[in-house]
Amino acid sequence: MLNADLPWLQAPLAQALARARSHALLVQGPAGVGQLELAVKLAQSWLCEDRAEGQPACGHCASCRLFASGTHPDFQLLLPEALDASARESLGLPFEEAEAPKAGKAKPSREIKVEAVRNLLSFAQATSARGKAKVVVIFPAEALNGVAANALLKTLEEPAGLLRFVLASHDSAGLLPTIRSRCQPLPLALPERSAALAWLSAKGVADAGGLLDATGGRPQQALQWFNDGLTDAAWQALPKRVARGEVAALSDWAPARVIDALQRLCHDLVRRAHGQPGQFFAAASLPSPKRPGPLLSWEAELRRAARHAEHPLNAGLWIEALVAQARSAITAAAR
Ligand SMILES: [Zn+2]
Structure with a gap:
């Protein structure tokens, strides 16, 4: 089951659907407020085959069902190795259990490497399987290392056919200017305190106000801290x-x-x-x-x-x- 519905993202999602002019968007803002979820909901909406103009994904058409099961042929989610399992798990998408680190084996990388971008480029060149769109979500975009970012540039500038990109970043200053300039910016601010508190208490966080302040108003981070035992x-x-x-x-x-x-x-x-x-x-x-x-x-x-x-x-x-x-x-x- 897809788990990307954060209550405070409804308005930003509607705005993004209405304002998206470019085939490449850059969701930017602080960490812990749902950038990945917003990017994924945008992707699902563009691929949805039964939504009214300007509305978010319907959630029940054939495309939405494929999307929720993590098997949509026109969707690619690009994450650094170190984040892959945990991010997919929190989105409710299928994931492979991260292997326990073996002696002599390198730790999972925090970077998005050029091999991953090269695999993406063959997806980018293929025809859309369902004919509606093709969407690539990259998170966090600042994890693209220099070589990977350069390999992506041309496709980002002139994507073939129905391809669209959503990059999400909590450190957009860390992105190559050439990447930034090819994307339409989509700022995502801290959520309203009341919405964040309601969400946290629905998740079972006791005395959520203190932990929300502790994280500077970032509800996902407050939930993480709480789940870690704080x-x-x-x-x-x-x-x-x-x-x-x-x-x-x-x-x-x-x-x-x-x-x-x-x-x-x-x-x-x-x-x-x-x-x-x-x-x-x-x-x-x-x-x-x-x-x-x-x-x-x-x-x-x-x-x-x-x-x-x-x-x-x-x-x-x-x-x-x-x-x-x-x-x-x-x-x-x-x-
Ligand atoms: Zn749908």
């Missing part, structure tokens, strides 16, 4: 535990998430030191710094640490050092 209570307790130097507050977390959480905390404390409210933590959860200086040095140290967050040699020692650094910055800023 609660609002644990998130709100974090600033004071870190200020006390409690390593256990972060020791179960993946390195990238540790850095991300500390960066959000530092960001909020700098705002507080300037007399502004925090963005990611509730006011009652944050210590009250008196001056920003030590926090700004800490911010720079966190940026440096973020560059090595993928593979710390000893994760335990690494987190201990980060918490000690956080504690001394917060203590110094309180004086």
Whole structure:
């Protein structure tokens, strides 16, 4: 079953269907708000054989059924290897279980490589099987490496026959300008808070407001964090535990998430030191710094640490050092 219906995408989807002039669209905006889902719904709609002009996919014609079963002959979804299974699973499309990494075997790539684009080009040249359209969705477009992007350019500029592209990106600045300039931009903003909260509570997220704020208003990311075991209570307790130097507050977390959480905390404390409210933590959860200086040095140290967050040699020692650094910055800023 296709699972791409996010309630806040209805209006952007209708607008996209009405405004799409180009055969290549670029959905762009922050991560965690449904860019892939919007791209996929656009594709399904263009392929649908029983919809009124300007309406989204009907959901029940032969084409929509093929699409939902993941076997539509005129649709291609291009994802980096590392994302392939999880993205298809979350869309409700068939996927192959990712293999457990074997010794000596390279980790699944986070890039979209030129081989994948070459396979796509033969799809691009073939005639449409059902005669309505052919659609390629590429996500995230910034994962196209340089060679792959260059291999795509000509087809993107002059697609044969009924071919259309939807690229989706949360870092469109990271795209080759030649790719960007061939696409009609389609900005996707953060959803309305009420729509995001309703969706999160329907998914069983308790105290969704705190986690939604923690992610800067990105509901898919809030759901991900919740499913990974993070609660609002644990998130709100974090600033004071870190200020006390409690390593256990972060020791179960993946390195990238540790850095991300500390960066959000530092960001909020700098705002507080300037007399502004925090963005990611509730006011009652944050210590009250008196001056920003030590926090700004800490911010720079966190940026440096973020560059090595993928593979710390000893994760335990690494987190201990980060918490000690956080504690001394917060203590110094309180004086
Ligand atoms: Zn249909």
